[in-house]
Amino acid sequence: MTKILEKAKEGKEIKVEELSVRDFKWLVYVLYCKEYTITISNGILKAIK
Known part of the structure; x- marks a missing residue:
């Protein structure tokens, strides 16, 4: 799970x-x-600081 968090x-x-x-x-x-x-669109999650 931490790999996914770092990716985000x-x-x-x-x-x-x-x-x-x-x-x-x-x-x-x-x-x-x-x-x-956090943006979720078309099944894609993207995080922006």
């Missing part, structure tokens, strides 16, 4: 379909707590 922090796109519901919720929560802007 770098601004890389993450396919939502590759995540379990639990992992998706965790990732969104952690990014939100770290004050990232």
Whole structure:
């Protein structure tokens, strides 16, 4: 899971379909707590600082 978090922090796109519901919720929560802007469009999650 930390690999996915690091990927998101770098601004890389993450396919939502590759995540379990639990992992998706965790990732969104952690990014939100770290004050990232989260965009989800067409099954792709992207985090922007």
